[in-house]
Every structure is written in C-alpha cells, then in structure tokens.
Amino acid sequence: MAGVPTAPVKAELRTETKEVIPLLFNPAELTITKSASWNAAESKGNNAPLLKFSAGQPGTLALSITLDTTDTGEPVTVHTDKLLKLVSVDPKLPSTDKSRNKARPPWVTFNWGTLQSFKAVVERLSLKFTYFAANGTPLRAKADLSMKQYEDEAVKPLQNPTSHTPSLQTVHRLSHGETLDRLAAKHYADSTRWRLIAEANNVVDPLALEPGTLMIIPELPVRRRG
Template sequence: MVLGGSTSQSVAKLEITPQPPSALKPIKATFNPNSYSITKSVTWNTARSLSSQEDAQTEELLNAPGLRFGGGGCRILTFSELFFDVTEPIDGTKIDDVRKKTNEIVALTRIERSTKKPPVCVVSWGNAPSGSDFPFKGVVTSLTQTFTLFKRDGTPVRANLSVTFTEYLKPLDDQRQTDPELTTHIVKRGDTLSSIAAQLYKDPRRWRIIAEANNLDDPRHLEIGKTLSIPEPR
C-alpha cells in the first residue's frame, strides 16, 4: 500500500480534470486514497419466448430458462475516503479552512452556466494498461463530506470525502468502440433524416433509426457538417 504522504520517491497523485467547456481547473489530491472500488452491472433478461407448444415442453425440461442480453450498465467509481488536511502547509501555502480545498470537489456537483449541467470529468491516477480503471470519464453522482477536526472557532481543518463517479459515454463514441466499422454520413446542405434513410436504407420511413442512434432531440434540423452514425437496419 502506497500512501500520499512523505516518501523518498515521487508518488503519482490522483487527479480529477473537468472537461471542456467547463472552466474549472484540474484537482490534484494532496493525499491519495487508500482504496477505491469499481462496479459495473450487466443486464441479462430471462428469454421466455414460447412461440409453440414444442418450445414450452422443451423449456419445462430445463433447470433454468435461457438468457437474453439486455445491455450493459454504467461503471461506478467510488472513493470511500478522500482525505483533506490543512493543519500543515500544502506545497508551502498555509490554508486556514479545509473547505477551501473540499469546495473544489463540491463544484463538480453544481450546474454550470455554459452547459446547464455539472461538468464531465476525467479521473486519472498513474499509468494503467489499456482497458483498465483509469482514466475514468464520468460525472459526480454522490458526495458526502465528513469534517473531523476543528479550530476553537469552529473552522474545519480536516475532512474525509466519499465521492462516487458514474461513467459517462457518448453514444456515438461507445458505438465506435464496439463496432469500429460503424457506417457514418456527413450532413450536407438539404439533407433530412428521411432523405438519408432513403439513400442508405432505401426506405425514408426508417429515419427514426438514425435519430435514435445519434440522440437527436430535433431530427428536423440537422447541423451541416455533422457526422451521423448509421447503424445496421433492424
């Protein structure tokens, strides 16, 4: 176990970086957490498609019904204890109130004027092989602050934070990871979803497939130059 205190060698620090268009600055931990947890749910639904009497009789002979994949859930990154202490100077700077540090984490839970939502963050910690826990891209979905040491006037100088990040994936980026050959279409002047569906699916009525795949709130107005993902017709 390597702690974020004094050591003869340089210790990689946990860092939380709000992503553009957020104007918040990166947050580097003074003390690394002692532990963290990653959880992920994967949905499998019971497949009871008894289309015939023969299917029903076959399933009666099974110890368990078949399963149908129902999609993956977001990964959840939890730090049960992020330690903050300003009883000693931090990088040579004396801080009189630990909330001046913990409020940097609190800001990650607040709505920003530019986006009307809290920022998406990248959590990084040292070097990790591809497909590992870090860097982790997500949003803060839970924050608990516990203040444990105070000055005589009640000013807190030590705190433990419990922070949970929920994975944030853009649908198109996620599709490209699972299907690198995903077909795309660059919107040109005069394009509509119906005309694109007619061109690529030979059926203008299938425009909803494209709208859903690209999370389009207003499918009637397409941004010229925007790249649309074109999934396989279903």
C-alpha cells in the same frame, strides 16, 4: 540522485472544463462496479432458461479521500468547495439551454499516474469535517465520492490514457533497485521482454526510472498460427 526516495504520484480529478483538482492524499482504495442486464427467455423442459443480453449498465467508481490543511492553517473548505462544484450546475457547459432551463454539472475523470478512469459524473458527494481550529476554521475533512459513467466508452474502467489499450493490464509500482529487465523476468519469466514494458510506458531512458513510478505491465502478444 540515485537512491533518494521520490514523492509518490498524486491522484487528481480532471473536469471537462480542463480544471485539475489535486487530491491532498491518495485514496487507499478504489471500488469499480460494472454490470449488465440479461433477460431470461422461457425455456420449457429445461433446468434453467437461456439468458439473452439486454443492455450494459453504466460503470461506477467510488473512493474516499482525506483532506487536511493543519500544516498550513488554510481552511479545508478551499478544497471541499472544488468538490462541491462537481455536483453543481455549470451554465457554461456544452448543451446548456437557458431558455429551457437545461444545464448540468461537469463530467470528470479520475487520474493517478498512468491510470485514467472513464468519464463520469459525481452522483453523490458526502463531506464530513473532523477537525477544527480554535477559532472554528475547519482544517480536516473526509470526502466520499460516488461517480457514475457519463457516456458509452469501449474501454476498461482504468486504462493507460496514452494508448487506450483495451486489453487487461497489470500495474506495478517501482521499488528501489528495480529495472525493466527485472520486471520482465518477474511478470513474463523472460528478462528480454523488457522492451514491451518500455513501449507501454513511453520510457525513453530505462536507466532514469525513479522509485515509486507506476508502470503498466501489458499482456504478452498472442502468437497466431499460420
């Protein structure tokens, strides 16, 4: 029904074993770090040496989330145990070799609406239980996760998982009354460009968009001179 607020899109972690771990509350912040190694070659007579690229370093993603089950009385450990599995060896994963004691934890991706991170392993997990029932049952916890890129991927740290577009994109959360032509006018200064936004988000019916939806705002295509 038009004008009725919709629930926000929930963030989640997805593992390589196809398990989905929904986050009870969305993170307020995400920190993404990506670095590269450069070597300085000796350059006599100059103020600074010429740097030569050596290698890219794995990207990292850090987030803090709150887990709270005070409304149901369910132990919050039901949810924290799922996070602990992400730093525990899984012998069912590919490349496991029991004869050589070779195994590893699963890689995961962080997903939130149309956003998806690179494949990453949880390098560090910190759990702090902050509220307990009278019988000692933990009902609230804070989890800090530090994730490191698992493999080389020619993508941005956060991307549209359907298009894998390598160019930088803007993300916009729809407010009440916003339409695609208004978004185009705001971001492109041209309301007729709304189809670019529709195609980037696989929108079939522009009139059926709901407030709270995350929309990818792609860059305008570059016009090449003939």
